[in-house]
Amino acid sequence: MALSTRSRIHLKKMLLEQAPLRIKELSEQFNVSDRTIKYDLETIRVWLQEQDVFMCSNPSKGIWIDCDESERTMLLGMLEDSGSHVFVNQHERARGIILDLLLSDKHITIGEMVKKNDVSRNTILSDLAIAEAFFKEWELLLERSRFGIQLIGTEKQRRTVLENIIHDLLDSNDMLQIVQGVAQEHKPTLHFNKVLERFLEPVNDLDFLFEALSRIVRNTESEVGVMLSDRVIIGVFIRLCIAIQRHHQDEHIENEDRTKEGVSEHSLNIFYVFQRVLAQLAEMESITLTDNAVWFISLQAIGMAAPFPYQINKGESLPDVYTITHGIIRHVTDQMRFPFLDDPELLNNLLAHMSDKMTKYSYGVMEPNPLLKEIMQSYRTMFDYVQKACLEVLGSLGVHLTDSDIAFLVLHFQTAYERKAEQQRWKALIVCGTGRGTSKWLMTIIENEIKHLQFVASCSVMDVEKVLEKVQVDLVISILPIKANVPVVVVHSIPCKHDFQAIQTQLNQLGSSKVRSTSNGGGLRRPEMLAHNAGQLENMVQDIIYTGYDLSREIIAHFREYLSDERAEGLTLHLLFMVNRIHFGTAYMQYGEPPLLGSTALALKEELQHVLQRKNLEVTEGELHAILRYFEPVNKGE
Incomplete structure (x- = not known):
């Protein structure tokens, strides 16, 4: 028996998490019915039996795989191997062909593709059409000749597309294994993605490679003061895989369009950490990693730890x-x-x-x-x-x-x-054939699916006009076509996915026109409820508006050279809202590490603080950085 793509994802999740899973979790994740998940699980159960492994289930616990670590590792490997035990869909097959063409600098014949994928020639031709359309988006060409098919493009283009493909191939579990391997300083013992292993074939000791990356992480923090996040570690690992694989193909990383001249000292210090550690790795594995290759790898860390976007001395010109x-x-x-x-x-x-x-x-x-x-x-x-x-x-x-x-x-x-x-509660009327029986059931199903919808009444088709005269609603949901003075959505007696989408589309349209019912439990208070303190409220609002407007004029005049007309307009609105947030104690807070600021950005921040102090405004770090975002980079790479 062959496993489908979705079944393989289910099984991989069960093997890696090891904790029992529930059918409801899987159906919500894939947006399919519980019945579909049960069908997938039955396929998995039969497939596992063929491998002498058993799937267990318990209504109170869930579903899990009963196997030891060696069996678990073996099963994970089988899920990534092609063969009769797995069903590979066209998307996966085309992606594999794309990867083969990217990694090969020689011609590949259609016959070789047919043999590797165990499909017909016509199927491969159909897959190649998908691959060709994909490469066209990246400005790469497929050249056909009597020798076969070869990809034509620069090394830089290949690297970019390879990086994109690897990101697409890896799931969250694969990425977690990379981070754990770096943290533990050895190759993951349970599971390591086979595509990455293919890239790292020239490396004899993968444990040493993970240990080297761990040293880069530690040294970057101790020597440069930058802690590389999990995403940076994953990105660096992927680029290292590409650099090693392309070296093995005798394709050294070509010179970058931009040199390291004019690069900040901060960026160069990160590069030197990478250069020193990767030189030891290259010597140990008898491979050559040029400075350009190291620069390519370290840019993932340099770019993600780059200063706040000012004084970008290198890089391509940035749009506004x-x-x-x-x-x-x-x-x-x-x-x-x-x-x-x-x-x-x-x-x-x-x-x-x-x-x-x-x-x-x-x-x-x-x-x-x-x-x-x-x-x-x-x-x-x-x-x-x-x-x-x-x-x-x-x-x-x-x-x-x-x-x-x-x-x-x-x-x-x-x-x-x-x-x-969450701020909106739309009021709806449910209309059934008789107004009884299925109406309560329909209301429960729809309200459970669309949280911000509230049914205020139900009726039969014959009573719609009469009920609408007494009850104010935003829309009518009916199982039969009817006419009303508010929008009507016709649904099936047993609502399906398309019915929910139709209701949501109608609510979106109501939201855009700002036609909204205010529920008794929330929203703005009625004017008569504010009558007793209307004068006080008016004075408070006027004070907030005046303060915000005056502040915006001061800041825009002071920093005019850093603001385009459109940004100045946006900043005016932002400052009005900021003053309102400060007044009600809801100012933006700075969570996590603050962004790194270059010398120009630090100077701008200091000037901004002086302006705010003159206006007697105490502003949080989060609000300061939010304002700085509106200032254009001083140097756009021109």
């Missing part, structure tokens, strides 16, 4: 970050018809993220995202919206974000969406 951030939000707003543009917190958080992202992009840094697959499964619709917005806004600028990058942006939008949804 405020403009592209606002553009992405506007495009997602237009697609979803949801008021993201009205959320200043989303703008501030996304601006901070995009400022860092564009700085790293200028260094050629790709960020690993251990949660990529989980985000794509849980928030697929939001992912598609954000991906399309990024293509629209960044495509014309020649900026290509990976799926990992987009997944990080999705979290910002999803958080803003859920935050807004």
Whole structure:
């Protein structure tokens, strides 16, 4: 029996986590029914029996695999091997062909592909069409000749695409194993991704390689004062794999477009740590890692530990970050018809993220995202919206974000969406054939799926007009087509995924038009409830607005040379909201390590503090850094 892609993911999760899993967890993760998961688990059970391993289940505990460590390691290896025991779908097969073409500097024949993948010639031709479309996006070409098929492109292009492919191949468990291996200073004993092993074939002692990376982490912290995060460690490891593999193919890393001249002392100190440790690794393994190769590897750490985005003395010219951030939000707003543009917190958080992202992009840094697959499964619709917005806004600028990058942006939008949804309770009327029987069941099912929807009444088709005269609702949900003076969504008697999507789409449209029911338990108070202190409230609001406006004029005038017109407009709005946050004690706080500031950024921060002190405003570090994000880099790499 062969395992499908989803079944292999289930089994890998059970083997690595070792703790019992529940069917509900898996169905929610993959957005499928419990019945589908039960079918997958039955396939896994039969497959395991063929390997003399048994799957156990208990209603109170869940499902788990009964095996020892050696069997666990053997099963994990089988899941990554191709063969009759696994079913490889077209996406996986095409990805394997893409990887083969990237790693080979020679021609590969279609016959060789047919033999390796054990499929027909027509199937391989179909897979090659997918591979060719993928390479075209990265400006690489497939050259066909009588010798076979060969990939044509620069070494830099190959490295970039290889890095992207590896990020796509690794899941959160694979990335965790890398970090654990570095922390424990030896190759992971339970599981190590076979694709990475393929890259590291020239290395005889993988334990020494992990120990070397561990020394880089320790020395970077002790000598430079920079603690490399898990994501940096994963990124460095991936680049080291690529550098070693390309050396083995006699393809040394070509000279970078930019030299190390003019690089900050901070960045060079990180490079020297890498250079010293990797020289020992190269000598031990009898391989050559040139300075350019070390620079390529260390850039992952240099870029992620780069100073706050000012005084970027090297790197590609950066587009205006405020403009592209606002553009992405506007495009997602237009697609979803949801008021993201009205959320200043989303703008501030996304601006901070995009400022860092564009700085790293200028260094050629790709960020690993251990949660990529989980985000794509849980928030697929939001992912598609954000991906399309990024293509629209960044495509014309020649900026290509990976799926990992987009997944990080999705979290910002999803958080803003859920935050807004929690503030809104939409009132709905449920309409059934008789108004009895299934109405209560339908209300329970839909309210459980869409948390910010509240049913206030139910009725039959015949009583709709009569009920709407007495009850104010935002929309009607009916199992039969009807007419009403509010939006109507027609659903099946047993709601399906498409029904929930239709309801959510209608709620998004209501949100964009700002038609909203205010529930009794929350929201803004009615004007008559504020009548007794209306004068006091008006004075307070006027004071906040005046303070914010006066502060914005002062700051914009003082820092005019660092602000475009569009950024100045955005900063004005930001400062108005900031004064409001300070007044109500909800100012932004600085969590975790503060961003590294270059000399220019430190000077700007000091000037900003003086301006705020003159205005008698005490501002948190989080608010200071939020304001600094609006200032354009002094040097755009021109």
